[in-house]
Amino acid sequence: MTQYTHQTAPTQIVEVGGIRFAYRRFGKPGGVPLVFNMHFMGTMDHWDPAVTDGVAKEREVILFDNAGVSSSSGDVPETFAEMGANAIAFIRALGLKQADVLGFSIGGLVAQEIALQAPDIVRRLVLVGTGPRSGESMDTGTPEGAQIFGATYENPDDLWLRVHFTPSQASQAAGRRFLKRSQLRTEDRDPQVAEIAALAQRAAIAKWGAKRENAWDYLKDIKQPALVINGSNDVIIYTINSYILQQNLPNAQLIIYPDSAHGSLFQYPALFVADVTRFLNAEVPFPTEERSAA
Amino acid sequence: MTQYTHQTAPTQIVEVGGIRFAYRRFGKPGGVPLVFNMHFMGTMDHWDPAVTDGVAKEREVILFDNAGVSSSSGDVPETFAEMGANAIAFIRALGLKQADVLGFSIGGLVAQEIALQAPDIVRRLVLVGTGPRSGESMDTGTPEGAQIFGATYENPDDLWLRVHFTPSQASQAAGRRFLKRSQLRTEDRDPQVAEIAALAQRAAIAKWGAKRENAWDYLKDIKQPALVINGSNDVIIYTINSYILQQNLPNAQLIIYPDSAHGSLFQYPALFVADVTRFLNAEVPFPTEERSAA
Numbered sequence: 001m002t003q004y005t006h007q008t009a010p011t012q013i014v015e016v017g018g019i020r021f022a023y024r025r026f027g028k029p030g031g032v033p034l035v036f037n038m039h040f041m042g043t044m045d046h047w048d049p050a051v052t053d054g055v056a057k058e059r060e061v062i063l064f065d066n067a068g069v070s071s072s073s074g075d076v077p078e079t080f081a082e083m084g085a086n087a088i089a090f091i092r093a094l095g096l097k098q099a100d101v102l103g104f105s106i107g108g109l110v111a112q113e114i115a116l117q118a119p120d121i122v123r124r125l126v127l128v129g130t131g132p133r134s135g136e137s138m139d140t141g142t143p144e145g146a147q148i149f150g151a152t153y154e155n156p157d158d159l160w161l162r163v164h165f166t167p168s169q170a171s172q173a174a175g176r177r178f179l180k181r182s183q184l185r186t187e188d189r190d191p192q193v194a195e196i197a198a199l200a201q202r203a204a205i206a207k208w209g210a211k212r213e214n215a216w217d218y219l220k221d222i223k224q225p226a227l228v229i230n231g232s233n234d235v236i237i238y239t240i241n242s243y244i245l246q247q248n249l250p251n252a253q254l255i256i257y258p259d260s261a262h263g264s265l266f267q268y269p270a271l272f273v274a275d276v277t278r279f280l281n282a283e284v285p286f287p288t289e290e291r292s293a294a
Numbered sequence: 295m296t297q298y299t300h301q302t303a304p305t306q307i308v309e310v311g312g313i314r315f316a317y318r319r320f321g322k323p324g325g326v327p328l329v330f331n332m333h334f335m336g337t338m339d340h341w342d343p344a345v346t347d348g349v350a351k352e353r354e355v356i357l358f359d360n361a362g363v364s365s366s367s368g369d370v371p372e373t374f375a376e377m378g379a380n381a382i383a384f385i386r387a388l389g390l391k392q393a394d395v396l397g398f399s400i401g402g403l404v405a406q407e408i409a410l411q412a413p414d415i416v417r418r419l420v421l422v423g424t425g426p427r428s429g430e431s432m433d434t435g436t437p438e439g440a441q442i443f444g445a446t447y448e449n450p451d452d453l454w455l456r457v458h459f460t461p462s463q464a465s466q467a468a469g470r471r472f473l474k475r476s477q478l479r480t481e482d483r484d485p486q487v488a489e490i491a492a493l494a495q496r497a498a499i500a501k502w503g504a505k506r507e508n509a510w511d512y513l514k515d516i517k518q519p520a521l522v523i524n525g526s527n528d529v530i531i532y533t534i535n536s537y538i539l540q541q542n543l544p545n546a547q548l549i550i551y552p553d554s555a556h557g558s559l560f561q562y563p564a565l566f567v568a569d570v571t572r573f574l575n576a577e578v579p580f581p582t583e584e585r586s587a588a
Binding site for chain 2: 054177232240243249257258259289290
């Protein structure tokens with residue numbers, strides 16, 4: 001059997017409900033795969049091969065473009081509930097009875113919706129650089145985010161240096177290494193996200209972030225073991241939102257890495273892969289026994 | 295060479311500055327030892343052998359009673375600065391040039407003082423269930439803490455079930471297992487902490503917690519890699535204080551475990567030992583390279 005990697009996995013298509021979903025699937029087969037849900041304006045090529053190939057050593061990894069994004073057909077809906085439903089349709093179309101679900105940034109909002117709407121499918125959740133409904137500054141977005149996304153860049157990819165990394169020398173150096181890694185795949189790359197798709201994502205973010213009474217009660221219904229991860233200084237979705245997730249999810253662990261921003265998983269790929277792999281591999285994720293089952 | 299354990303390590307004495315410090319030392323020798331700083335009203339016997347013996351598999355563990363506490367002579371000073379100075383005197387008296395320092399609860403305040411006053415000694419810091427100067431509700435203590443410490447208990451040890459564990463069935467069951475483990479050592483146990491010592495600790499807590507301007511600036515001076523750990527629902531030193539520590543320490547990672555309280559290390563000993571051991575063993579604690587050195 002050929003074992004594909006981040007760089008060699010072919011883009012495949014599965015069609016369901018009139019939507020052609022583009023996806024790539026690679027890694028060690030046989031267990032519960034991990035489905036990756038991408039950030040604002042992101043495609044399959046915005047993942048870090050150090051993360052995806054790292055995770056793929058011990059499990060199957062499934063990257064995909066949700067409806068209306070990049071290589072997938074259809075429209076980007078203006079709610080995360082609908083994006084979650086689309087993601088569920090995609091997962092079911094692959095014939096999966098169970099999946100672990102990772103969501104990064106707005107992918108974390110999709111991941112929460114998947115868990116809420118299809119709890120039978122989701123075994124465990126990994127929520128990175130994300131937040132709850134009505135999270136802090138999630139309706140309007142942060143002023144830092146407005147500044148970063150509003151600026152122009154000599155090299156368009158430099159946008160991600162500011163979105164995902166802190167201004168520190170160490171973080172920026174890590175960011176440049178990440179950008180290089182994300183360019184290593186040269187063939188069969190995803191097209192850029194269309195402006196109309198990004199606008200729909202923005203509209204959905206505003207609705208998700210709108211202030212509500214008892215906004216965080218819904219998190220009690222996400223009973224899966226969850227690992228919540230963020231950087232110490234996320235200025236896109238403020239770090240405190242990860243704390244709020246942990247405090248309101250019934251069974252979640254929080255990890256915050258030092259001197260890092262929205263893209264902590266890209267800054268500390270070795271730590272992130274190890275933390276996620278341990279969490280997903282553990283027979284009991286949070287054992288109270290003296291010795292863990294592992 | 296005899297390898298002692300939590301239960302068999304003899305209580306030794308080292309005298310410095312007129313104070314006779316009681317301590318126990320065990321585990322794998324040869325590296326940087328981990329010095330444990332204990333909580334309010336706690337003695338060497340209040341540590342969990344699942345934690346200390348777990349950590350001792352890969353490094354030397356040093357438990358001690360700070361000045362005026364239990365088997366150690368002297369008085370408990372009314373500031374953590376002085377308790378830190380006493381702890382430093384103890385560490386130096388053992389001839390150690392370098393140590394990793396773990397502090398739990400008010401032991402975490404002592405640990406911060408050790409790092410501030412003797413940065414040359416401290417290699418890495420582990421801060422559990424603790425907080426910064428002027429932390430939230432750290433001047434007066436929390437109302438929950440007042441209630442818990444003010445109540446009377448059929449079995450005096452049941453106090454710790456409420457201090458260290460949440461009301462959930464799983465947490466209380468873990469708490470009862472912890473209490474059993476902490477009773478396994480039957481010989482050469484530490485005497486209870488004297489009332490006068492506890493009062494001095496309380497006075498020091500009030501001073502530490504007092505509101506100050508720019509209260510958290512001092513944390514910038516603690517440059518050692520730090521691992522900050524707490525339970526999700528610490529009602530003795532509110533969990534948010536661990537978040538504040540992470541946000542203000544220049545090089546700290548935060549871990550918050552689910553459904554747990556002040557004594558998260560006693561509820562999840564296997565996770566705690568693994569997390570601490572990885573952090574202390576790592577050549578680079580927070581590597582930005584694709585693969586960690588380990």
